[in-house]
Amino acid sequence: MKAGKSLGEILHGEVTEFDLKMALREYGFRVPRGLLIDAVPASIPINFPVVLKVSDPRILHKSELGGVSIGIGSHEALDAELSRMRKAFPGSHFLIEEMVTGGVEMIVGVSRNRDFGLSIMVGLGGIFTELYGDAAFRLLPIERQDAIDMIEGTTLGKFVEGFRGKFIDRESLVKFLLKVSGFAEECRDIIDQMDMNPVMASGKEITILDAKLIKINGTT
Amino acid sequence: MLDQFFSPRSIAIVGASSNPEKIGYAILKNLTSSGYSGSIYPVNPGSSEIMGLKTYTSMAQIPGPVDLTVIALPASKTPDEVRECVRLKVPYVIIIPGGFSETGEEGRILESRISRAIAGSGTRIIGPNTVGVYFPHTRVNTALTPPDRISFPPPGNIAFISQSGALGLLTMDSISEYGIGVSAFVNLGNKLDVNELEMINHFSADPNTGSIALYLESIESGRQFFDLIREVNRRKPIVVLKSGRSEASARAASLHTGAMASDDRVLNGALCQAGVARAFDETELLDYARVLAYAMPFSGNRIAVVTTAGGVGVISADLISSKINGIGLQMASLSAGTKQKIRESIVAFGTAENPIDLTADGSLESYDRVLSALETEPEVDAILAYALPQTPKMSMEIVDVVGKHINSGKPIVVGVIGSKLGKELLIEFERKKIAAFPSIHRSVKALKALHDYGKFMKERG
Known part of the structure; x- marks a missing residue:
């Protein structure tokens, strides 16, 4: 735990999802309320339903390994789920988070190109993101108009106009992308790749549900 | 320098x-x-x-x-x-x-x-x-091809920088057919010393150069390249043709973003960010360079089409207004006053709605009056004018009719279809530095390149 520290300090050493989210929260992003645990406490300061995730820097794609359990509705269910995960992931820590539902799933990321340096990506999220390739890239840092063009250049452009009850506030999304650009610029000596996936967008609320970082030196 | x-x-x-x-x-x-x-x-x-x-x-x-x-x-x-x-x-x-x-x-x-x-x-x-260089303004030609095998373009406004020599020479041979000129051609080869950055810098200040066409197979100093083209493109439009699109990113990627960040996607983003037009073959490269060198960029979406052949008009309308297999702009809705003026200018069985069809009975005089009516129409941002000299009342003088309106405030892109007369017309338009293209498809895409540049300049200028 690295509470009360600067961005550089938080991202120093091994960075867990919890650490990265703390850094993102410090920077002004919205992330779910969360708690790192080894055992289920008598009471948790988060309302049910909750999400339980394995928190281990060695595990990059945790949902593919059964390391994410969503929609846990009660203390008892949480207890049972945690016992199961502890067996599956011995020696790991665990993260409980409030569950955020509804909205449009996006992927937002940063990656480094050997010729062009850091770039930002935004696209429609979900497990088929790579398949559809519905994403836009720009070099960092971006300007406001770049953020607008990125949104318009993907299917997200449909959601800022509203589509079948799903709506993302354009201005909030523009500000979010500019903030990602600012964050990445501030960590430009640290980041090799960063995934924020999924990012849940509903109206003006844009919440980073999961975030991963690979540093320049190849570590997480 | x-x-x-x-x-x-x-x-x-x-x-x-x-x-x-x-x-x-x-x-x-x-x-x-x-x-x-x-x-x-x-x-x-x-x-x-x-x-x-x-x-x-x-x-x-x-x-x-x-x-x-x-x-x-x-x-x-x-x-x-x-x-x-x-x-x-x-x-x-x-x-x-x-x-x-x-x-x-x-x-x-x-x-x-x-x-x-x-x-x-x-x-x-x-x-x-x-393969050498070709500078028509100073009459320097060091090309290695036998002189009887290839034609060289006349002096013009496009600076053409090509990493491939053969593609450069072949493209120059092609455009020479229509009298399309270049301000210079440089084949950089292995770029041991002088690279595209220095060339772009030079052409950005060259009074003979109106636009820069770049064919690249590799980009070494990507970030410097980006900073330079972004800056130069605002003053002098740049068009980039980059091959090797399907090559995977050289770096193993373990996150989703990294896996999707192919070199080509990143380059594409950088070009969008710089407002630089991207071509996908040598024809597009020179078409976009030419329209950007000659015509006035525009930022609006509303296009008026003038034709003497109905089919040409409706196909153009489809290509202009479709997002898929088209350019995603709009056909302008003309005001009642303009439609009235057009109706008075064309034959009774012509169409005063956009696309405006003067029919095979259309004359130079009526064409002139239609362009005049469109010039003052606030609902129109740009005009796609088809010069089709094959009908009785049309002639090669259509070049002068269009030329009269070219600096009237509305950008005009010209489409030409045909063989002998078509080619002669294209050469005449080229002589007057009016952007004319030998098919519907190429005319419409050139229009889009002009729009995208104008939109970028309006938003960022």
Whole structure:
């Protein structure tokens, strides 16, 4: 735990999802309320339903390994789920988070190109993101108009106009992308790749549900 | 800085030859027949005269200063010759032969010997492995192709920088057919010394250059390249054709973003960010460069189409307004007043709605009046005008009719369809620097390039 520290300090050493989210929260992003645990406490300061995730820097794609359990509705269910995960992931820590539902799933990321340096990506999220390739890239840092063009250049452009009850506030999304650009610029000596996936967008609320970082030196 | 390179007062050709099968022959022939007015010094130890020109046994024997040396010798003999150029303080050397880093380790060693030879000197290298350069304004032509095989374009406004020599020469041959001009052609070859960044910098300040067409197979200093094209493009439009799109990112990627960040996607984003038009083949490259050099950019979406052939009008309308298989702009809705003016100008069975169809009975006079009506129509942002001279009341004078309206405040892109008359018309439009294209598809896409540039400039200018 690295509470009360600067961005550089938080991202120093091994960075867990919890650490990265703390850094993102410090920077002004919205992330779910969360708690790192080894055992289920008598009471948790988060309302049910909750999400339980394995928190281990060695595990990059945790949902593919059964390391994410969503929609846990009660203390008892949480207890049972945690016992199961502890067996599956011995020696790991665990993260409980409030569950955020509804909205449009996006992927937002940063990656480094050997010729062009850091770039930002935004696209429609979900497990088929790579398949559809519905994403836009720009070099960092971006300007406001770049953020607008990125949104318009993907299917997200449909959601800022509203589509079948799903709506993302354009201005909030523009500000979010500019903030990602600012964050990445501030960590430009640290980041090799960063995934924020999924990012849940509903109206003006844009919440980073999961975030991963690979540093320049190849570590997480 | 490269001014002397583009306007050399004297050129030496090392390896000049009287044997028509040698490239040293073709280069000298191209230079002497291009009308170059400076001194030409053929260099060949075995000849005293080639093509009627006094020939020198070595660079050192040349009596006057040499601004540009063209080396047409085998790769293995090149480093020594470069060393001699450095000693004689020759500012620019074009190295024509291949057989350098593009072939392997031995070639790489030869290149590093050249690099060492010029280190710390004032001598700059273009190439190696280049087909040469062509500067029509100063009549410098050092191309290695036999003069009867290929046509060279007249002096014009497009600076054409190509990493591939053959593609460059072939493209110039193609556009020559329509009299499309270039301000300069440079084949950079292996880019041992001078690269595209310096060339772009030069052309950005060149008064003869209206736009820059770039064909690249590799981009070395990506970030510098981006910063430069973003800055230059605002003053002088740039079009980029980059091959190797399907190559995977060179880096293993473990996150989703990294996996999706192929070199091409990142480059595409960078070009969007810089407002630089992207072409996907040599035709688009020159089409976009031409429309951006000649026509007035516009930022609105509303296009008016004028035609004397109904089918041409409706196909254009489809291509303009469709997002899929089209450019995603809009067909303008004309105001009642404009429609009235058009109705009074065309035959009764013509169409005063957009696309405006004057029909096969359309005359030059009615075409003129329709363009006048559209000029003052606030609902129209740009005009796509088809010049189809095949019907009785039309003629080649359509060029003058369109020309009369070209500076009226509304951008005009011209479409031409046909063979003999069509080609003549395209040449005439080109002479007047009016952007005209030989198909519906190419006209519409050129219109989109002009729109995208205008929109970018409005948003960021």
